[in-house]
Amino acid sequence: MSQTGTPLTATTATSPLLRVEDLHVTFPGPSGPVESVRHLSFQVNPGEILALVGESGSGKSVTARTLVGLAGERAQIQANVIELVRHDGSLCNLRTLNDRQWQQIRGREIGFVLQDALVSLDPLRRIGQEVAEPLLTHRLASRHDVAARVAQLLSEVGIPDPVNRAAQYPHELSGGLRQRALIASALAAGPKLLIADEPTTALDATVQQQVLKLFTALAEAGHGVLLITHDLAVVAQVATRVMVMQKGALVEQGDARQVLSAPQHPYTRKLLAAIPTAATRGNWLAGENPLSAQASAQLSSLTKADETQGLALEVDGVSVSFRRPDGSRMTAVNTLSLTVERGETLGIVGESGSGKTTLGKVMLALQSPDSGTVQLAGRLWSALSERERRPLRARIQTITQDPLSSFDPQFTIEQILLQPLRLRRDLSAQARQQRIVTLLELVGLSPALLPRRPRSLSGGQRQRISIAQALAAEPDVLICDEPVSALDVTTQAQVLDLLVALQQKLRLSMVFISHDLGVVQHMSHRIVVMKNGDIVERGTVEQIFNQPQHPYTRQLLATVAPVVITTQPASEVGSLLSETLA
Numbered sequence: 001m002s003q004t005g006t007p008l009t010a011t012t013a014t015s016p017l018l019r020v021e022d023l024h025v026t027f028p029g030p031s032g033p034v035e036s037v038r039h040l041s042f043q044v045n046p047g048e049i050l051a052l053v054g055e056s057g058s059g060k061s062v063t064a065r066t067l068v069g070l071a072g073e074r075a076q077i078q079a080n081v082i083e084l085v086r087h088d089g090s091l092c093n094l095r096t097l098n099d100r101q102w103q104q105i106r107g108r109e110i111g112f113v114l115q116d117a118l119v120s121l122d123p124l125r126r127i128g129q130e131v132a133e134p135l136l137t138h139r140l141a142s143r144h145d146v147a148a149r150v151a152q153l154l155s156e157v158g159i160p161d162p163v164n165r166a167a168q169y170p171h172e173l174s175g176g177l178r179q180r181a182l183i184a185s186a187l188a189a190g191p192k193l194l195i196a197d198e199p200t201t202a203l204d205a206t207v208q209q210q211v212l213k214l215f216t217a218l219a220e221a222g223h224g225v226l227l228i229t230h231d232l233a234v235v236a237q238v239a240t241r242v243m244v245m246q247k248g249a250l251v252e253q254g255d256a257r258q259v260l261s262a263p264q265h266p267y268t269r270k271l272l273a274a275i276p277t278a279a280t281r282g283n284w285l286a287g288e289n290p291l292s293a294q295a296s297a298q299l300s301s302l303t304k305a306d307e308t309q310g311l312a313l314e315v316d317g318v319s320v321s322f323r324r325p326d327g328s329r330m331t332a333v334n335t336l337s338l339t340v341e342r343g344e345t346l347g348i349v350g351e352s353g354s355g356k357t358t359l360g361k362v363m364l365a366l367q368s369p370d371s372g373t374v375q376l377a378g379r380l381w382s383a384l385s386e387r388e389r390r391p392l393r394a395r396i397q398t399i400t401q402d403p404l405s406s407f408d409p410q411f412t413i414e415q416i417l418l419q420p421l422r423l424r425r426d427l428s429a430q431a432r433q434q435r436i437v438t439l440l441e442l443v444g445l446s447p448a449l450l451p452r453r454p455r456s457l458s459g460g461q462r463q464r465i466s467i468a469q470a471l472a473a474e475p476d477v478l479i480c481d482e483p484v485s486a487l488d489v490t491t492q493a494q495v496l497d498l499l500v501a502l503q504q505k506l507r508l509s510m511v512f513i514s515h516d517l518g519v520v521q522h523m524s525h526r527i528v529v530m531k532n533g534d535i536v537e538r539g540t541v542e543q544i545f546n547q548p549q550h551p552y553t554r555q556l557l558a559t560v561a562p563v564v565i566t567t568q569p570a571s572e573v574g575s576l577l578s579e580t581l582a
Contacts, residue, residue, distance in 0.1 A: 016043035017193045017224040018067070021081035025062050025248075027074055036062045038248045044193060044224040049215055051239035051256065052228045053271070055488035056459055059248040060228045064197045067094065067226075068112045069102040084109060087192065107134035111186035115198035117178035121170040127154070127181045128166030134189040153184040158210050174352050176207030183214065194218060197228045201486060204351040204515035205559040212238050230488035232275055233518065233560070236260050244268050274493035276522030278545060284500075285493035285522075290444060291501045311378065312477050312509035313340040313363060313396075318372030318382075320358050320533075332358040334533040335372070340477065343507040347524030347541075349517060349556065355533040356513045360481050363511060364398055365389055377476060394420070394473035401482035403466035407454045413440075413465055414450040420472040439468040443498060460491035467498065481513045496523060517560050521545055529553045 025037040037059040044050050052060050065071045067082070082094040086109055097105065106112060114120045121130055131150045135141040141149045147166070154162035157180040170178055179199065186194060196215070200208040215225050216238055229235065235242055239256040244265065252265040263269045274285050284290070320333040333355045340346045348356050361367035363374060365381060374382035376396055381389070400406055407416055417436040421427060427435065437447045443464040454462055463483065470478060480499070484492040496519065502508060512523050520527060527544045529537040529552065537550040548554045 015085055016045050017085050018044040018226070019081055019083045020067075021079060023063070023066065023079040023082065024077070025059070025066050025071060026076040026078075027072075033076075036248050037066070040245075040248075040250055042243055042250070042253070044226050046192070046222050046224055047219050048240035049219050049225040049227055049238050051235040051242045052226060052245065053230060053232060053235055053242060054245035055230060055271070055490045057247070058245040060230075060245055061197055062248075063245075064112075064195050064226070064228050067195060068106055068110055069094070069097060069099075070112075084193065087190075103137070107186070107191065108138045108189040109191055109193065111189075111191040111194040113179075113183055113186045113194065113196040113199045115201050117175070117182040118170060120182055121178060121185075123170055125169075126166065127168055127170065127173065131166070131181065131185045131188050134185065138189045140189055149188075153188055154181065157181070157184045157187070157214055159184070176203055176210070176352050179203060179207070179211060180214075183211065187218075192222075193224045193226070195226045195228070198230070199227075200229070200231065200234060205517060205556055206351045208234070208515075209559045232260070232271060232489060244271070271489055274489045276493070276496060276516075276518050278521050278541070280522050281541070284497050286490070286497050289501055290494065290497045291442070291505065310342055311339050311375075312342045312344075313377075313511070314375040315339070315359070315363065316373050316375070318359070318362055318369045318374065320355075320362060320367060320369050331533050333362065333369070336533070336535055337372075338528055338535065338538070340509050340511060341525075342476075342509055343503065344525045345503065345510040345512050345523050347520035347527040348511060348513045348530060349515065349520050349527060350530035351515070351556070353532075354530040356530055357481055359530070360398075360479050360511065360513050363477075364396060364479055365393075394423075395475055396477040396479065397470035397473055397475040398479045398481065399463070399466050399470055399483045401485055403462045404454055406466070407462070409454060412451050412453055413457075416454070416465065417450075417469055417472055420469060435472070436468075439472055442471065442502075443468045444494075458491075459487055460494065463487060463491075463495050464498070467495070467502075471502070475508070477509045477511070479511045479513070482515070483512075484519060485514065485516060492519070499523070517556065529556065 020043065021041045023037055023040040024035060026033045026035050028034070040059070040063065042050070052063065054060050062071060066075065066077055071077060077095070079095060084092045084094055084105070086092050092105065092109070094105070128147065128150045131153055132146045135146055135149060136143070150166050151162040154165055159165050159177055159180050165173065165177065173181065183199070200211050203211065212234065215227065219225055219240070227234070227239065235256060241254065242256045242259045243253040244251050244259070244267065246267045252259060252263065252268045259268065260272070263272060276285060315336060315338050318333055318336050319331070321329045321331045324330055336359065338346070348359065350356050358367060362369050362382065365374070369382060373380060376392060379392070381392065414436060417439055418432060421432045421435060424432070436450070440447050440449065445461060445464055445468070449457065449461070454465070457465070484495050487495060499510070500523070503510060512520060514520050521541055524541055526540055527538065528535050529544065529550065531552050537544065537548065537553045544553065545557065548557055
């Protein structure tokens with residue numbers, strides 16, 4: 001399309017929906033221009049799901065935002081071709097659109113789905129208003145008919161009771177329902193191309209399957225889907241073709257089955273080898289022990305030899321309920337009991353709403369139970385007043401999914417790490433400074449980061465800071481609630497390796513809450529499976545994954561994409577994947 005909106009040429013039904021040739025995206029940096037995307041060429045065809053994969057900083061999201069005109073004012077975009085086939089069959093030149101013309105393209109010609117629906121959806125607008133907006137903007141429904149069309153769209157993406165859900169606000173829906181509502185909004189105006197940027201990262205396995213089935217149905221109906229993800233298991237399950245990006249450049253592309261079963265580029269093989277599975281248990285995902293000899297020696301002084309055995313944490317008969325707006329009560333945790341041994345990792349799995357996170361909050365004494373008790377190293381923990389509990393808080397710490405939301409954005413890394421040391425009156429100011437330097441070195445970061453603020457760090461660096469902050473208190477127990485779900489596969493491997501190494505050296509006990517069954521399988525000694533506030537099954541990793549007894553456990557395991565990765569040489573990885581994908 002020209003700048004006046006005139007179609008350039010007609011196209012045929014067999015033409016690609018989107019064609020990109022030699023795309024470059026550059027941003028200004030403190031030391032000169034930074035090329036985030038370079039020499040990128042590809043096309044998205046009708047009826048296919050094209051996966052764009054790579055670790056953080058590879059250029060995936062910049063590419064997606066460029067294709068929908070949201071790269072930002074500072075972005076300098078150059079390309080030989082960025083062409084989109086419109087509904088009328090004409091070609092639209094996306095390089096030349098102004099803001100008004102982009103408003104006609106987004107929603108109607110290209111649907112765009114982001115990772116975090118809670119951020120994307122307006123908290124002050126009802127779900128129905130969000131889904132109705134593209135219908136009204138593009139004049140595809142009258143105000144009289146729009147409510148029925150909204151209910152139909154919500155139903156098509158698998159949202160039950162769509163009329164009542166349309167009247168709710170985003171915070172009243174679960175993460176899975178919010179994500180599906182966001183997809184319904186993206187599809188409302190009937191775009192032929194859907195660009196989805198990490199749409200399943202924060203979803204549990206069951207909801208993830210529902211979203212992926214929706215994408216597959218779209219492709220089968222002739223739509224094109226550009227799926228941006230760091231989850232290679234998702235790629236193996238739904239992608240037609242795959243492109244692998246590293247540092248802004250395309251390093252490998254081809255048929256998804258072929259690339260996954262016989263990867264040619266060392267970087268692709270590295271991504272595949274970093275996926276945690278049963279076969280990786282006992283091995284370093286990143287290839288080597290993340291602790292240097294110096295760090296290992298420093299940790300030796302923190303080991304508590306007198307507490308190497310026994311129960312680190314005991315939950316006995318805990319129940320938690322919440323009051324609904326209509327006055328009734330919803331049970332989140334139902335008379336639940338479990339134990340965590342010293343030096344053990346207990347994995348907790350279950351879909352959204354199963355009570356995992358609420359249980360974690362009870363263990364941390366951030367949520368009071370209606371009944372039951374929690375004991376920490378044999379001492380009553382749950383029934384204490386906060387004043388009585390404060391001296392013991394150092395013994396149990398947490399690592400969350402998004403450290404950015406828990407850090408004070410105005411604090412430097414130095415201030416963040418000094419916080420847990422404020423009560424250590426036995427340490428001088430100089431000793432505290434030396435301690436935070438040591439903590440950074442333990443998690444593989446440079447002391448040069450101390451004056452920086454959280455937002456200036458990568459996701460992997462922030463998660464390492466979160467681990468260092470937890471270690472500053474010298475805890476006995478770590479509650480890890482989705483600690484790696486937002487990280488790309490290589491950064492995830494580094495963080496998981498670090499947690500394993502620290503546990504081995506310090507005899508830490510960990511409760512590992514996650515929706516990623518592969519991660520739980522790699523990390524845990526024992527696993528409990530939760531559903532609707534109850535533990536429906538518990539056992540060793542081998543028992544749960546090889547001989548599941550409960551129908552719900554079998555249902556969860558059936559959602560795992562059939563990709564098997566080992567730490568064997570790259571030449572052998574291909575044959576393993578070939579067998580799995582056959």
